[in-house]
Amino acid sequence: MSGDPGAAGPVKNRTGTVRAAGCVLWRRAPGGDGNDVEVCLVHRPRYDDWSFPKGKLKRGEGPLAAAVREVLEETGHHCAPGDRLPTSRYPVDGRPKEVAYWAAEATEGSFTPSDEVDRILWLAPAAARAQLTQPRDVQQLTALLDALATP
Numbered sequence: 652m653s654g655d656p657g658a659a660g661p662v663k664n665r666t667g668t669v670r671a672a673g674c675v676l677w678r679r680a681p682g683g684d685g686n687d688v689e690v691c692l693v694h695r696p697r698y699d700d701w702s703f704p705k706g707k708l709k710r711g712e713g714p715l716a717a718a719v720r721e722v723l724e725e726t727g728h729h730c731a732p733g734d735r736l737p738t739s740r741y742p743v744d745g746r747p748k749e750v751a752y753w754a755a756e757a758t759e760g761s762f763t764p765s766d767e768v769d770r771i772l773w774l775a776p777a778a779a780r781a782q783l784t785q786p787r788d789v790q791q792l793t794a795l796l797d798a799l800a801t802p
Contacts, residue, residue, distance in 0.1 A: 673705025
């Protein structure tokens with residue numbers, strides 16, 4: 652066992668739920684009128700899926716800090732977190748998992764492929780909706796679009 656306090660495994664709450672956090676990362680579409688947005692999807696080769704950047708909380712880490720860290724680790728982009736989005740709850744290997752999400756605008760950075768995330772896509776919302784592997788992720792995308800439409 653290493654001396655890293657986060658190496659002990661995923662953070663669980665008192666009910667045994669694995670806690671994770673992520674963001675629906677977005678940016679203004681290049682060349683658009685300033686109102687068009689693109690969202691970032693990550694491809695995880697281990698699962699061969701397309702989703703939003705997310706990951707497990709480290710011991711002592713808050714959900715928002717974890718979400719911002721995961722965006723940077725998985726996409727190479729810094730971000731400015733915004734509105735809280737719906738929490739996703741689902742079982743993984745027979746254990747409950749809870750993922751807290753935020754809307755986050757990409758500020759700067761560039762993607763470098765890794766073993767965990769080998770590709771990212773910046774897509775218009777309709778294309779992102781069609782590309783998402785898990786139907787449950789559509790809830791966060793819809794909430795992001797609602798948040799961005801609210802003045």
